[in-house]
Amino acid sequence: MEGSGNQKYLVTLFSPSMDLRSSFRLGFASRDDWLCPYGGDRLVIDGLVDEDIMIRGISRITPEQEEDLLIRYGKKKPTEQPDQAPPELKGAEVEELGQIG
Numbered sequence: 001m002e003g004s005g006n007q008k009y010l011v012t013l014f015s016p017s018m019d020l021r022s023s024f025r026l027g028f029a030s031r032d033d034w035l036c037p038y039g040g041d042r043l044v045i046d047g048l049v050d051e052d053i054m055i056r057g058i059s060r061i062t063p064e065q066e067e068d069l070l071i072r073y074g075k076k077k078p079t080e081q082p083d084q085a086p087p088e089l090k091g092a093e094v095e096e097l098g099q100i101g
Contacts, residue, residue: 007060008060008061008063008066009058009059009060009061010057010058010059010060010061010065010069011043011055011057011058012055012056012057012058013043013053013054013055013056014053014054014055014056015053015054017045017051017053019045019051020045024046025045025046026043026044026045026046027043027044027046028041028042028043028044028055029041029042029044029052035055035058036055036058037055037056037057037058040054041054041055042054042055043055
């Protein structure tokens with residue numbers, strides 16, 4: 001979801017919906033023109049069967065969080081990080097001991 005000023009928001013729902021993936025139209029139903037999880041607001045899905053699902057939470061996300069979500073759900077490929085060489089480790093010093101007895 002994108003808000004004013006190009007801010008990104010993550011909307012979590014109380015229950016999953018199979019129609020959400022194939023829906024051509026999504027909307028929100030609110031009692032007071034303010035979208036929030038406290039007032040019984042719902043996501044309205046126009047799919048095979050009209051469905052509305054209560055909103056559990058809404059939170060603003062950073063561009064980094066947006067990128068992580070896109071990668072997590074297969075909408076974007078992760079950028080390749082160059083392989084880092086393992087740090088050099090100094091070997092343990094070996095000390096010869098004299099014979100006993």
